[in-house]
Amino acid sequence: MLERAGHAESxxxxxxxxxxxxxxxxxxxxxxxxxxxxxxxxxxxxRCRGLSLISMEDLIAYRRRAQDRENDDGDSLSYCSKPGVRSHVC
Known part of the structure; x- marks a missing residue:
């Protein structure tokens, strides 16, 4: 997604x-x-169906923040089912 912001990549x-x-x-x-x-x-x-909406711009911003945090402290960042939740991999 960070290399090409397309629908398939997202x-x-x-x-x-x-x-x-x-x-x-x-x-x-x-x-x-x-x-x-x-x-x-x-x-x-x-709203009617209890679904969430996310834009490709939101996803790119999240990925960049996650990547920056990983680069800042050298910890590995694992994927999680809830964007914004960080977990360490030992």
Missing amino acids: TVDLAQLAGKRPGGAISEIMNDGGNMARILDKVPVA
């Missing part, structure tokens, strides 16, 4: 952050008019 990163194998499926949400739904279309759908 799918792999999210799977790894969740502690899963690096893979996933990508789909597009359409609005009632048959066009690609924009973020404002997706927010009420996500």
Whole structure:
């Protein structure tokens, strides 16, 4: 994701952050008019179904912060199911 900010790369990163194998499926949400739904279309759908939304920009920012923390103290950073939660690998 840090090398190329694409949809496939973000799918792999999210799977790894969740502690899963690096893979996933990508789909597009359409609005009632048959066009690609924009973020404002997706927010009420996500709320109604108890889903979370994340942007590729959010994921990139998280990965850069995690990478910087790893570089600062020399500790290994493992992936966790909750972004923002850090764990050390011994």
